[in-house]
Amino acid sequence: AQSVTQLGSHVSVSEGALVLLRCNYSSSVPPYLFWYVQYPNQGLQLLLKYTSAATLVKGINGFEAEFKKSETSFHLTKPSAHMSDAAEYFCAVVTKNTGNQFYFGTGTSLTVIP
């Protein structure tokens, strides 16, 4: 079975500081991994995805994530936080075994302090 764990349901950073949101996955087969962002009363927007090409993946809005198989991790980072980054972030995994069923983490709420 596949699963995703997001450590830290709430993360606060100062504007301009490094953003680090943690995601660990569990999968017995090669995974495809995704990060989504959700703003209030909105759907989920794809930030970036790992699909077995480069392990360092760059996404929109300056975010990037690194796939580390040995650590079963896919942490999301951004060098300098902006006020507009305040939102809920979800990590998700899907594999060929699960078809199109994504398994989402419980989400991390990011607060940016001015």
Place this chain on the structure above:
Amino acid sequence: KAGVTQTPRYLIKTRGQQVTLSCSPISGHRSVSWYQQTPGQGLQFLFEYFSETQRNKGNFPGRFSGRQFSNSRSEMNVSTLELGDSALYLCASSPGQGEYGYTFGSGTRLTVV
């Protein structure tokens, strides 16, 4: 290219009623999935349709059902509504395989009173 469109955006229903939610996927996307999002349970998979066939189903009671039409538009229906069905229902479309990722709609906020 138009995104995923969900209608209506907001809905208030009474316990015991039924409701139908609609989703129009991105043109050319043949897979449509539905998720329920609540503060307590997070994002939970309801079902996925591909070319009018239900390909996968989550762990929800039979009151939750869906269908997909030949133009890939999808509807989900919830019968005999319960207070606990209050949630944001998200529809997402994909070209077909999981590795492409989903494009989500803005959701339908259902409130059951």
